[in-house]
Amino acid sequence: MDELRMVFNGMDIVDKLGTTKNGQPKLVIADVVGRSVTTVENETVGVPGKAGSHLLRSKEPQRVLEVPFILRGETHEQLRMDVNKLSELLITPSEANISFNDEPYTYYGKLEGEVPLTEHRTNAKGTLTFICPDPYKYGEEKRETFTEGHAVFNAGTAETSPVFRATAKQSATFLDIVKENGEYIRVGDPGRLEQEPYSRTRTVLFDKGTSVTGWTDASSADHGYVAGQMIGTPKGFHPQSFDPAISPYAWQGPVKKRSLPEPVGNFVLSAYVTLKNVGNYTGMIEFYLLDANNETVAKIGIEDPFRGRDLVQGKMQLGPDDADRYHEYTFPPTKWKQAWNNFEGILKLFRDDYSGEKRIRSYFTLIDENGNGGHYGTFKGYYHDVEGKYQTDVTQVQLAMRKWPSEVEAEMYVTDVKVQTYHTEPEGLPYIVEPGDVIEVDHKKAVIRINGEERNDLKFDFGSDYFKLVPGVNNVYIFPGGAFDTEITWRDAYK
Numbered sequence: 001m002d003e004l005r006m007v008f009n010g011m012d013i014v015d016k017l018g019t020t021k022n023g024q025p026k027l028v029i030a031d032v033v034g035r036s037v038t039t040v041e042n043e044t045v046g047v048p049g050k051a052g053s054h055l056l057r058s059k060e061p062q063r064v065l066e067v068p069f070i071l072r073g074e075t076h077e078q079l080r081m082d083v084n085k086l087s088e089l090l091i092t093p094s095e096a097n098i099s100f101n102d103e104p105y106t107y108y109g110k111l112e113g114e115v116p117l118t119e120h121r122t123n124a125k126g127t128l129t130f131i132c133p134d135p136y137k138y139g140e141e142k143r144e145t146f147t148e149g150h151a152v153f154n155a156g157t158a159e160t161s162p163v164f165r166a167t168a169k170q171s172a173t174f175l176d177i178v179k180e181n182g183e184y185i186r187v188g189d190p191g192r193l194e195q196e197p198y199s200r201t202r203t204v205l206f207d208k209g210t211s212v213t214g215w216t217d218a219s220s221a222d223h224g225y226v227a228g229q230m231i232g233t234p235k236g237f238h239p240q241s242f243d244p245a246i247s248p249y250a251w252q253g254p255v256k257k258r259s260l261p262e263p264v265g266n267f268v269l270s271a272y273v274t275l276k277n278v279g280n281y282t283g284m285i286e287f288y289l290l291d292a293n294n295e296t297v298a299k300i301g302i303e304d305p306f307r308g309r310d311l312v313q314g315k316m317q318l319g320p321d322d323a324d325r326y327h328e329y330t331f332p333p334t335k336w337k338q339a340w341n342n343f344e345g346i347l348k349l350f351r352d353d354y355s356g357e358k359r360i361r362s363y364f365t366l367i368d369e370n371g372n373g374g375h376y377g378t379f380k381g382y383y384h385d386v387e388g389k390y391q392t393d394v395t396q397v398q399l400a401m402r403k404w405p406s407e408v409e410a411e412m413y414v415t416d417v418k419v420q421t422y423h424t425e426p427e428g429l430p431y432i433v434e435p436g437d438v439i440e441v442d443h444k445k446a447v448i449r450i451n452g453e454e455r456n457d458l459k460f461d462f463g464s465d466y467f468k469l470v471p472g473v474n475n476v477y478i479f480p481g482g483a484f485d486t487e488i489t490w491r492d493a494y495k
Contacts, residue, residue, distance in 0.1 A: 002101070004029040006067065008089065009096035016089055017071070017082055026072050026082055032100055033066040038135050038495040060495070063132035065098065065109060073122040083117070083124065090128065098130060105137035105494065136160075138491035145487045152474045156492035159468035161444035166484035168433040173197050175432075175439050175484065179467055180475035185441055186464040187448055187455075191429035198428045201268060201420040204260055205397065209236030209415045215256040221286070221400045222299070222321040224251030230401060236272070236415030237399060245405030251284055253402030253409075263292070263393035266422040269300070270348045272367075276411040277304040277312055278342050283410030287347070287417075288398035296320045297392050300349040300362055301400075302340070304410060312340040314364040316349070316381055318390040326390070330364065332377040339377045340366065346375070351391075352422050358385040367452065374440070375452045394419075432458060439484075443467060 005014045006029050017027040038060050044053035071086065073079030095108040109130035117126045136158045144150065154160055164177055174188035191197070207214075211232035218226055227243035242253045267289070275283050286301035299317040304310065311331075319325040332339040348363035362381035368374045385391065397419055403409035424430070433439060433450060440449040443466040448455050469490060478486050 004032070005101045006032075007097070007099045007101075009092055011089060013086070013089060017086065020072055020074060024072065027086070028070040028072070029100075030068040030070060033068075034064050035100075035103070035137075038063070060135050063107065063109070063135040064112075065107060065130040065132060067128040067130070069126060069128060071117075071124045071126075073124075076122055079119070079122050079124060095133065098132075104139060106139075106491070107132050107137050108134050136493045136495060138493055141489055141491050143487060143489045145485065147478070147485060148481050149475065149477045150486075150488070152469055152476060152488060152490070154469045154471050154474060154490065154492055156494045157471055158493040158495045159470055160490050160493035161442075161466070161468050162488050162490040163443065164439075164441045164486060164488050166439045166441075166478065166486045168435055168437045168439070168484055170483050171197065171199065171431040171434050172480060172483045173429050173431055174480070175441075176477075176479040177441060178477045178479065180477075183467040184464060185443070185459070185466055186461040187439055187441065187458045188432040189429065189461075195427070195429040196425075197431055198425050199434065200424065200430045201422055203418060203420050204262060204264060205258075205417065205419040207417045209238075209413070209417065210234060212237070212256060215258045215399075218255040218257045218398050218400070221251075221255045221288070221398075221402070222296075222317075224253075224402060226255045226400075227252045228254040230254035230256050230399075233413070235274075236413040237401070237417075238413050239401040239403075239409070242403055242405075242409065249405050251402040252405060253284075253400065255398065255400040255402075257288075257290065257396050257398035259396050260394065260419060263395050264419065264421055265391075265393055266352045267394055268348065268350050268418075268420045268422050269397070270346060270416070270418045270420075271414055272346055272416045273302060273343065274411065274413040275302055275304065275312060275343045278310045280308060280310060280408070281410040282306075282404045282407040283412050284400070284402045285412055285414060286400040286402075287349070288400070289349070289394045290396040290398055291392045292395045294396070295392070297390060297394050298349060298351065298360065300347055302343055302347065302364065304341075305404070307407075310341050311338055312343050314340070314347075314362070314379060316360075316362040316383075318360060318383065318385075324389070326383060328362075328381060328383075330362075330379050330381060332364075332366075333379050334377065340364075345377075350422065352424070354424060358388055358391060359383070360385055360390060365453070373452045374449055375454065378454070441466075 014025050014027050042058045043056045046053045090111045095110050098107040109132035112129045112131040115126050117124045174190045176186050178184040225246050228241040231240045239254050284303035289298045302314050304312050314330045317327040331337045345366040350361040360383045365375040365378040401412050446466050
């Protein structure tokens, strides 16, 4: 067998550390301890007058993996840099997948405690310790599809948690996933017979940004100038040029707008946007929702406006750019404020009157393109328009893509621009999905998503809960019958 290697969080750690000048791996995995049979802890109590003891309960505690390693450097300074790089690769906010090239199994764990190093010149020795709250190991991911009922075979020796992805073939108010033994998970609500199902949204504009046909040049944008050209491309709207710098300096770039086919009261605006700023590039992408008088009703955008620093922030503004406006700036809800750098994700802006409360909500999220398309690094903003100041009908949408004249512009694209009307019927029952929408039910992470957005609020049925697949055959069924094409993924689990 070749040298022992470790994959952590999807990365081959040996490859990530690279090689020395003579082609030898800098990181050498010496051994792995803790992969034996799952530990069992028994709790017993002695019984007076009887031999032995009485078994109260048994449990399988967390697994601990210990990985002794050697790190080789060219110089002491390079060794310290490689130690820092190893730390960067191994520190994660939650458990990550761990696997080794001498067995076909995957563990899920997290680095634990300090890693003392014994250093000698340009080499260092140490031991990585990973705790695995889930003590089991898992085989390769399996994937099967079905429509209504299916027999799933868990070939392992332990229970395992599946992930279901159900693609709607028709509008539906609920999804039930039911096991033959009666366990089930429900998303949404079947409703009562007297409740008429209805669609909360109706699309009035959808544009992938492959052409600027239907869009006209705007005459103004906040805090700067309209200049340059915007074009349509296969990747979406793109600022082709910004024109020479205008004095005094302010944000400048192309700005386009188009009319909606009808005035819109309550609405949902959404778009997929890209702003690649890392490398000290600046850029600003803004959506303006305008009324019939070209006044700003609401605005949402992302930008990197900082000199000498890579940092993307989100923003929302209500009303025109004057003293009576409401505005807020936001960053990702993590300790690492730079998490939105090289932003590739979704912006949304909602206005509705849920239960008579006039709400305006912003939504900023990144998209996990390498996984299942789930949303992460998500921020949700909220404003209660008590005085009804920002309720004018929207008749136009405007897109601005600008830069600061003295700085290099970020790469910017905008696609999948959508404007929908949004309404509620108090006596009706809203559909939770329309044809093409995808419901994901992750029984391992206990998360429900619709089109990538977390929607655990739709799990409110009292008896509904996440379940596991037992070793052997598991018969599962989907309701309503014929409403979804369903994919199940799982990994066989082993003790």
